[in-house]
Each structure stands twice: as C-alpha cells, then as structure tokens.
Amino acid sequence: MPLIKIRDLHFNRGDRVIFDGVNIDIQRGKVTAIMGPSGTGKTTLLKLIGGQLRPDKGTIEVDGQDVHKLSHSELYELRKRMGMLFQSGALLTDIDVFDNVAFPLREHTNLPESMIRDLVLMKLQAVGLRNARRLSPNELSGGMARRVALARAVALEPMMIMYDEPFTGQDPISMGTLVNLIHRINDAMKLTSIVVSHDVAETAEIADYIYLMSGGKIIEHGSPVQLKDSGSQWVQQFMQGLPDGPVPFHYAGPDFAEDLLNPEDNA
Numbered sequence: 001m002p003l004i005k006i007r008d009l010h011f012n013r014g015d016r017v018i019f020d021g022v023n024i025d026i027q028r029g030k031v032t033a034i035m036g037p038s039g040t041g042k043t044t045l046l047k048l049i050g051g052q053l054r055p056d057k058g059t060i061e062v063d064g065q066d067v068h069k070l071s072h073s074e075l076y077e078l079r080k081r082m083g084m085l086f087q088s089g090a091l092l093t094d095i096d097v098f099d100n101v102a103f104p105l106r107e108h109t110n111l112p113e114s115m116i117r118d119l120v121l122m123k124l125q126a127v128g129l130r131n132a133r134r135l136s137p138n139e140l141s142g143g144m145a146r147r148v149a150l151a152r153a154v155a156l157e158p159m160m161i162m163y164d165e166p167f168t169g170q171d172p173i174s175m176g177t178l179v180n181l182i183h184r185i186n187d188a189m190k191l192t193s194i195v196v197s198h199d200v201a202e203t204a205e206i207a208d209y210i211y212l213m214s215g216g217k218i219i220e221h222g223s224p225v226q227l228k229d230s231g232s233q234w235v236q237q238f239m240q241g242l243p244d245g246p247v248p249f250h251y252a253g254p255d256f257a258e259d260l261l262n263p264e265d266n267a
C-alpha cells in the first residue's frame with residue numbers, strides 16, 4: 001500500500017489548468033521526486049496533499065485517509081504527522097536555534113522540558129548543528145538555516161516529509177550536505193520523503209522514484225536510471241537541462257505579434 005495515493009486529480013487556477021487527471025503513488029520508506037519546469041504546479045501539488053488546497057476533482061489519500069473528506073480536527077491531526085519544509089519556511093528570528101526546533105514540541109506535546117531537550121539535541125545532532133544551538137537564526141548561513149528547518153520539520157517524528165525546492169540558492173558544498181541529509185534522515189527515521197524540485201542532478205541522485213510533470217499531466221515516471229534511458233525527447237530535454245526542445249520557454253497565451261498589434265490591451 002503506498003503512503004499517498006493520488007487519483008484523477010484535476011485542479012484549475014481561474015482558466016488555467018494546473019492538473020488535468022494526475023495519478024501518483026508515493027511508496028512508503030522511499031524518496032520520491034516530483035519534477036517539472038517552473039510553474040507546472042509542483043508547490044500546488046504539495047499544498048493539495050497537505051489539505052491547504054482542495055482539488056476540483058479526484059482524490060488524495062494519505063495513509064488511507066481521504067484528505068479532503070476529513071474534518072478540521074482530523075486534518076489538523078494528520079498534518080502533525082506530515083513534516084513540511086517549504087522554501088520560504090523561515091525560522092523564527094527572535095528565538096535561537098534550540099528554541100526553533102523545540103517550538104513544535106512545546107506547541108503540540110505535553111512533554112517535560114528535560115525530554116524536549118533530549119529530543120531537540122538528537123534532531124540537531126542528526127543535522128550536524130548540535131553545537132550551534134545557541135546561535136540566533138540571523139547568525140546562520142543559508143545552508144545551516146535550512147538544516148535547522150529540517151531538524152524542526154522532523155521534531156514531531158512525522159511519518160513523512162515534503163521538501164519544496166530544498167536546493168535553491170545553495171552553494172555546491174551545502175547542496176551536497178543537504179542531498180546526503182535528505183537521504184540519511186529518510187532512512188534513519190524510516191520516513192517517506194517527497195522532494196519537489198527542478199534541480200535535476202541533485203534530485204536524481206537522491207530519488208528512488210521520479211515523476212515528471214508538464215502541462216497538467218505526468219509525462220513520465222520511473223527510477224532515475226529508467227528516466228535517463230527514456231526514448232522521449234521531452235524527458236531527455238528535461239533530464240539533460242537543454243534549453244531547446246519540446247518544453248516551451250514562453251508562458252502560454254497570445255503570440256507576441258498579436259500583442260504588439262493590440263496596444264489597447266493592457267493585460
């Protein structure tokens with residue numbers, strides 16, 4: 001049984017079709033990557049899985065529960081078991097690293113402070129920042145801040161974790177550290193991970209399975225090796241990061257000549 005089962009997912013933003021009949025299985029214990037060009041709806045998909053958005057049609061089941069049929073309190077309980085690491089998931093800047101990681105534990109559990117301390121130190125140890133616990137977030141590098149956010153995301157021992165563009169803005173060394181950490185934490189904590197990214201090389205390195213999305217559909221799915229050997233031109237363009245190919249560079253709409261001929265249209 002997959003941990004997440006997405007069936008016939010449809011979702012629109014105004015007239016724009018974001019998902020047009022998408023099916024995805026996220027297997028337990030694995031790292032699954034969702035990749036696709038900018039604007040294809042990767043972040044939107046994570047929000048649909050987390051219940052922040054509602055599909056127009058189709059279902060999303062997480063651990064056997066239909067996310068969009070849950071009551072508020074049931075969804076709240078489910079969300080506590082879903083770690084999320086959003087790109088914008090900033091740390092609280094007026095408290096130190098330790099208190100940032102302790103925050104969800106103090107918020108959602110009644111554990112005594114001594115136990116919270118042990119749990120926080122364990123999580124910080126796992127991301128290599130136990131000795132940075134008294135630093136304030138503005139004393140951290142971007143890579144360190146992301147590792148603290150990761151420690152915080154796993155503080156409540158979630159069953160899964162969703163990463164939104166975890167590698168953006170990282171230098172090669174902290175990129176390498178993150179790549180290792182995502183895999184190590186997934187295996188050590190027996191998690192299920194979803195990584196949403198357009199960083200092909202790094203994502204292919206950690207993913208056990210990849211879904212490639214474009215134009216509202218899943219274009220291809222398989223192991224990184226299967227995708228690298230794919231005969232599809234589109235898949236090759238994406239996996240090799242080639243600028244020209246079947247993937248359009250321009251956001252869909254009227255063509256340029258038509259726009260120039262309609263100076264009245266300020267849209």
Ligand SMILES: Nc1ncnc2c1ncn2[C@@H]1O[C@H](COP(=O)(O)OP(=O)(O)OP(=O)(O)O)[C@@H](O)[C@H]1O
Pocket residue numbers: 013016018036037038039040041042043044045198
């Ligand atoms: N709040 C919103 N209201 C209307 N449209 C939105 C909103 N958020 C996103 N969109 C549109 O939905 C589409 C998908 O956005 P999304 O952020 O999910 O893409 P993405 O694949 O994560 O892109 P990127 O890789 O660039 O982060 C885009 O066309 C975007 O313009």
